[in-house]
Amino acid sequence: MGTEDKSVPRLLTGNEAVALAAIEAGARFFAGYPITPSSEIAETLSRELPKVGGVFIQMEDEIAAMSAIIGASLAGARTLTATSGPGFSLKQEAIGYACETEVPCVVVNVMRGGPSTGMPTLPAQGDVMQAKWGTHGDHPAIVLCPERIDDAWELTIRAFNIAEKFRTPVILLLDEIVGHLTEKLVLPLKKQPKLFDLPQNVSKEGYLPYRFDGEYPPPLIPVGQGVPYHVTGLLHDETGFPTNDPDLAERNARWLVDKVENHKDELADVELDEVDGCDILVFAYGGCARSARGAVRMAREKGLKVGLFKPRTLWPFPEKELQEAAKTAKRVVVAEMNLGQMAHEVEWALGRSIPVELHSKLGGEPILPTEILATIEGRD
Amino acid sequence: MSQRYEIRLSGAGGQGLILAGKILAEAAAIYENKNATQSQSYGPEARGGASRSEVIISDGDIDFPKASALDLLLCLTQEACDKYVGDLKADGLLIIDSRFVKDIPEGTFRITRADISKIAEEKVGRSVVANMVALGVIVAATRIVLPDSAERAISGRVPRGTEELNVKAFRLGLQAVNGK
Structure with a gap:
């Protein structure tokens, strides 16, 4: 299992696929602190990154790892880190710093049972809201969520593209x-997926790294290329220097969120399965979507008209796509391994016009297809 | 409707059941071009504690990757057998290590008893290859993959320099069933 012989089918874990896809996407710097169930990403990259001239650093903790990838990204590398719940909590302050300083990077969180140390080796989906709101203050959130190994490969590459853009x-x-x-x-x-090419020949003349007026941010000119600029977690003007000017500060804060929210259509990414004319719409993501597929198949065999809506971009939430898919639905079933973090979002997106039923499971065992089927049939 | 074959390898942490599951899945998915998934459930301990490794082999798409109606259950400990035998299909196959599983629950399932850990210790001289002996027993008893596919998968997955040892253990597992 390596980066060579790409056309030969390989048997890999999702974590290994993420690591190898990151290299494929041009990532050349990883800093992390191993934690179950994400450790295979660090393990694979520790072996594979040096082969392509990349750098792997095991830092003293998750906060340092997050800070290291921000620094490496400012220096021009495509960077990532990988962690799980407890480490994701620790990274939050630095994630906010990357949002405010507009530094591209990819943060992988392989969710396990929580809160706290939780259930290290067992699955959960309890970090869905943390992925959006984990760091303080209004900030942008782009969160991608794979279900299968091909998804994991594709979305890893997409994550790097989006981060850069x-x-x-x-x-x-x-x-x-x-x-x-x-x-x-x-x-x-x-x-x-095609790799996003950064616009070349960014003019160094009068370069403003933090312009608020474009459609997308200007590409970052890496530090050390003769274009000095200021980088700070304080709200700042377009040069990067801190400001207390209320107008500039508000423009800075709004820009961070608007640059993402204004491109919701571009970021929306959903997989639909027989949603046209469905009576019941099942909403599931990540590992639970696999259970939902089994449930939906069994329900159809019983003659029910059931559609499946699987978001691959969780945030920004694809509400327009959901409204469209749920047009004929009389009920919506949400299956997730948390206490309803997405179910509330689904309810809100549909304006409470359609009953939303939650099939929720904690405790570390995946939801069985038959359990979701029971909710689809209204038996539970 | 596609054929779905559900396998659970169960025992204690550290017995190499996850590796055995990956090898079985690789033999089916890579060397025989079927679909296969392998997943696991284990505790936070490095050794000991209950461990299970599940393999689904199918000629169709595999959505839900966990085993719930087992065609094959391997048990290397009595505890695992007690815990999981209820998940076996009525016509499923139970394979046990005869040294550690003495008390076999009643049922309509078929049973293959093999001296898995004993063969590893006495004929290979390394108890750590019991997982490969078990793999040989499974392949001989079920023919779920060809022995050759399994051997290629073993050689690709085990630590370099130990291929011969592991293949030897696998072949002794095959013989333990075929020889009878």
């Missing part, structure tokens, strides 16, 4: 089911 951290949110599941990866994918 929007100059913001992108969270790649896996759960233990997807991170640890070993399955076959056949490359190239049917939908092989």
